[in-house]
Amino acid sequence: MTTSETATKYRPTLGWLINDTIAVAKRHILKITRVPESLFFALIQPVMFVLLFAFVFGGAITLNGNGASAAADYREYLIPGIFAQTVMFAVASITVGITEDANRGIMDRFRSLPMRPGAVLGGHTLASLFQNILVLIILSITGLLVGWRIRSSVADALLGYLLLATFAYAMTWIGAWIGLHMPSPEVAGTAGLAWIFPLTFASNVFTPIATMPSWLQPIALWNPVSCLALACRKLFGNPIPVFENSGHSFPEVHAVQMAFAYALIFLAIFAPLAVRAFKTRNVGGLKA
Amino acid sequence: MTLAIEVSGLQKSFGEVQALRGIDFTVEQGTVVGLLGPNGSGKTTTVRILATLLKADSGIAKVSGIDVNSSPDQVRTMIGLTGQYAAVDEYLTGRENLQLFGQLFHLSKKQSAQRADELLTRFDLADAADRGIKGYSGGMRRRLDLAASLIGRPSVLFLDEPTTGLDPRSRLGMWEVIESLVAQGTTVLLTTQYLEEADQLASRSVVLDHGSVIAQGTSDELKSQVGGDRVEVVVEVPSQLSQAKDALVSIASGEINTNDAEHKVIVPTSGGSRSVVEAVRLLDEAKISIADIALRRPTLDDVFLSLTGRSAEEEKPEVKAKQRSRRGARA
Numbered sequence: 001m002t003t004s005e006t007a008t009k010y011r012p013t014l015g016w017l018i019n020d021t022i023a024v025a026k027r028h029i030l031k032i033t034r035v036p037e038s039l040f041f042a043l044i045q046p047v048m049f050v051l052l053f054a055f056v057f058g059g060a061i062t063l064n065g066n067g068a069s070a071a072a073d074y075r076e077y078l079i080p081g082i083f084a085q086t087v088m089f090a091v092a093s094i095t096v097g098i099t100e101d102a103n104r105g106i107m108d109r110f111r112s113l114p115m116r117p118g119a120v121l122g123g124h125t126l127a128s129l130f131q132n133i134l135v136l137i138i139l140s141i142t143g144l145l146v147g148w149r150i151r152s153s154v155a156d157a158l159l160g161y162l163l164l165a166t167f168a169y170a171m172t173w174i175g176a177w178i179g180l181h182m183p184s185p186e187v188a189g190t191a192g193l194a195w196i197f198p199l200t201f202a203s204n205v206f207t208p209i210a211t212m213p214s215w216l217q218p219i220a221l222w223n224p225v226s227c228l229a230l231a232c233r234k235l236f237g238n239p240i241p242v243f244e245n246s247g248h249s250f251p252e253v254h255a256v257q258m259a260f261a262y263a264l265i266f267l268a269i270f271a272p273l274a275v276r277a278f279k280t281r282n283v284g285g286l287k288a
Numbered sequence: 289m290t291l292a293i294e295v296s297g298l299q300k301s302f303g304e305v306q307a308l309r310g311i312d313f314t315v316e317q318g319t320v321v322g323l324l325g326p327n328g329s330g331k332t333t334t335v336r337i338l339a340t341l342l343k344a345d346s347g348i349a350k351v352s353g354i355d356v357n358s359s360p361d362q363v364r365t366m367i368g369l370t371g372q373y374a375a376v377d378e379y380l381t382g383r384e385n386l387q388l389f390g391q392l393f394h395l396s397k398k399q400s401a402q403r404a405d406e407l408l409t410r411f412d413l414a415d416a417a418d419r420g421i422k423g424y425s426g427g428m429r430r431r432l433d434l435a436a437s438l439i440g441r442p443s444v445l446f447l448d449e450p451t452t453g454l455d456p457r458s459r460l461g462m463w464e465v466i467e468s469l470v471a472q473g474t475t476v477l478l479t480t481q482y483l484e485e486a487d488q489l490a491s492r493s494v495v496l497d498h499g500s501v502i503a504q505g506t507s508d509e510l511k512s513q514v515g516g517d518r519v520e521v522v523v524e525v526p527s528q529l530s531q532a533k534d535a536l537v538s539i540a541s542g543e544i545n546t547n548d549a550e551h552k553v554i555v556p557t558s559g560g561s562r563s564v565v566e567a568v569r570l571l572d573e574a575k576i577s578i579a580d581i582a583l584r585r586p587t588l589d590d591v592f593l594s595l596t597g598r599s600a601e602e603e604k605p606e607v608k609a610k611q612r613s614r615r616g617a618r619a
Contacts, residue, residue: 016394019391019394023391023392024392026388027377027380027384030384031379104373104374104375104378105372105374106375108339108341108371108375109369109375109376109389109436109437111341112341112364112369113392113393113440114364114394114440115392115393
């Protein structure tokens with residue numbers, strides 16, 4: 001066989017997977033630096049939500065039923081909620097990019113290279129994680145400015161950030177999987193977000209679950225977003241409404257474990273599904 | 289000679305649409321074979337199967353003797369693919385793109401940088417190397433795309449409509465580049481709707497229609513299937529078309545066709561240029577005035593027309609609209 005002068009023989013090794021993943025991640029991080037607008041708009045949304053709820057809607061929402069020092073209390077309650085919401089929106093940070101790659105044919109080029117199939121998505125999700133960590137840092141600073149404080153131990157706080165990063169990473173794999181099934185970037189932009197809104201609003205992100213109708217309460221309680229927000233409130237030592245601290249229900253007591261479990265389950269389901277979709281994806285869903 | 293590509297009994301369906309109904313062809317190492325056919329004939333499906341992007345339902349496809357279905361990873365080390373889209377990253381520079389693909393081909397950092405330089409110079413992109421692709425013209429993008437597919441020095445190159453959508457000057461530029469590749473011994477499978485392109489580049493052609501091979505051979509072999517030379521006469525008075533047809537029976541070597549819209553009579557002949565003289569004499573005798581007369585050798589377009597009953601570049605309007613909207617989305 002006289003294949004080529006460069007001795008590129010096929011050897012599937014872990015080294016290749018790492019090499020390929022880093023190369024692809026580098027591509028996407030370069031892209032973030034080339035189009036800083038995208039990072040800017042990824043940042044502006046959570047910051048806007050902080051300001052909106054801290055200063056506009058917050059006054060109308062009371063925690064634990066008492067009105068005293070309610071506004072300051074609410075802001076400390078709010079920030080971990082916004083963390084959770086931002087992590088959910090990590091989906092959107094990748095869906096459109098994946099659909100664009102698929103439709104532009106660059107995904108075909110990747111698939112025709114002797115690289116590991118998991119590496120393309122692995123690199124993309126890694127870059128997306130990097131972007132989300134940046135967003136979480138800026139968001140934490142904004143939180144500190146409006147009066148949020150970490151009132152727990154360093155270990156708990158670090159665990160809190162680890163939880164947020166893990167959850168964000170799991171969400172980007174869901175985003176990748178969605179992106180691979182969308183016909184165009186325009187549709188991907190909407191489909192990536194549409195299901196997140198009801199999920200984040202039917203949760204304890206902005207309002208205590210006790211204020212919701214009784215049929216919605218169990219849904220909101222088991223909602224992964226609620227578990228994540230509650231876990232962050234626990235880990236950062238921020239206020240928790242009485243209803244969610246009563247110790248009567250499983251998700252309340254085990255919020256931290258539940259949130260980690262949700263993240264790992266999402267990863268275990270959607271990472272293999274996304275890689276499989278990647279291997280069989282046709283350009284723009286085209287037939288011939 | 290060794291076979292670079294071997295396809296036999298290849299079948300592929302998408303739902304109820306049979307894209308490939310069992311096709312067979314081979315490509316010898318170091319040659320260029322054109323895969324011709326209208327939209328939807330199965331060209332792209334064939335290339336996608338050979339490039340390991342799509343799995344066939346049945347049949348065998350081999351690249352340099354390696355089965356694409358059972359050893360796709362090994363096939364990927366030997367092939368290069370340039371598709372209908374410029375498959376490069378919009379936000380990176382030309383050099384960054386080539387280095388990225390070099391790295392993914394598992395060249396060392398130094399090797400990828402060297403290879404990128406080499407290809408940028410060769411494809412006349414050295415000046416634009418450090419500019420973002422966004423500012424590249426269509427022709428430059430295609431050249432970069434082709435360069436990217438050559439990063440790993442593939443022995444077999446798939447070019448899927450490499451010049452579709454390019455202006456004539458860029459197209460000629462691409463042709464030169466492809467010709468120089470072939471001169472260096474690369475095997476090329478080229479799909480195209482432009483028969484002129486196959487005529488120019490390919491030593492042999494495989495003609496597909498509705499997922500089947502309907503003809504294959506060298507350009508000359510295909511042309512001779514249609515018949516030899518033809519005398520084409522355009523009459524000045526449209527009503528004299530059938531009279532002209534009758535008048536020319538004696539020089540015809542086959543069935544005479546007329547094209548009413550163009551007022552043209554097409555007479556297959558074996559008499560060469562003598563037939564033109566004879567045709568002029570016969571028409572003059574019949575008092576039919578001639579607007580234009582010419583001896584034509586058949587083109588691959590004629591081959592296509594006679595094999596499939598329609599022209600190769602004819603597209604269904606819906607397909608065109610779809611392509612436009614996709615292009616629009618990309619821009």
